[in-house]
Amino acid sequence: MRLASGRMRYNALKRQLGGISQRMLTLTLRGLERDGLVARTVYGMVPPRVDYALTSLGHSLTVPLAELGLWAVTHLPDIEQARQEFDLRSHANPEWKHG
Template sequence: MRPEHKNVPALPPSPHGGENCRAVASVLARVGDKWSVFVIMMLINGPQRFNELKRKINGISQRMLTLTLRGLERDGLVTRTVFPTIPPRVDYELTDLGRGLAQPVQALGKWAFEHLPEIEGARTSFDARSGKD
């Protein structure tokens, strides 16, 4: 049996439990996705057209770029503006919310670039210890 502790205040409910955790996880899944990070970084300096983004983001397929932009738009991070020209011109731009995310994304990208040699060295050492080629 546990002894009773009369003078110990009750702990507040954890913000990491239940519905809050799932909601935050869904946001982190979007903003932590590699393609979302690349799109946000490309849009930091202003609006871009779809094909500009596709050209600048090496390795992204047209379908993946479409899905990524749609997800970012759904989450309120990107706006899509269609201009009534022939053919129609579509620009993508960060919203205020997206611009707020741009700074942490840039910091993460900078950190990754600066630590890439250390990370590659750690991977090589790990693979050698694990018997991977």
Template sequence: MDVSTLPPPVTHESDTCAVVRAILARVGDKWSILIVRMLGDGSMRFSELRRSIEGISQRMLTLTLRNLERDGLVERTVTPTTPPRVDYELTDLGRSLQSITEAFGRWAVTHRDQIENARIRFDARQ
């Protein structure tokens, strides 16, 4: 996710479809929503995030945080101590997304069994 190779800016057509697509391209990747959810409880250090998001690699955490920062959803604060300390927290814009990620998390937990069962049934039918 090199910043210089990111997709082109959103056009100014008022097509909801296109807007949703553009935002999804930013926030619909593998880790963004998870990070936003994590930061919902308050600011966190880099390594704290790394430990609490199971399975994320250092590289992907860096890249995803950089993108979220670029999009104004997350703020990065460096404290030049030794060892250095870098904190990330949601901006107002990031917090405005929280209710959605919360809702999504609740939906996921509530319906995961139904999805799992549907998948098993579908695969059995083939």
């Protein structure tokens, strides 16, 4: 979704995402590129400049992802409640975690 508004340089994308390691971002972008959702452009500068942008296939995914994000925000209290209940059950019955 960060690329929906246009192409971005790697470091700008990393700053906007925050909390993601360089390795995880690189692996994620590589996977998205492999799937045809993101295009990577390398410019022959010193130091090299690398931009990422959504492909037309990637752009077609922004509407469903926005809907999924809205669903997640709307249901966050339910999800947090379910997690708390799960954690309580897990702590009450340690064998259950391994079975």
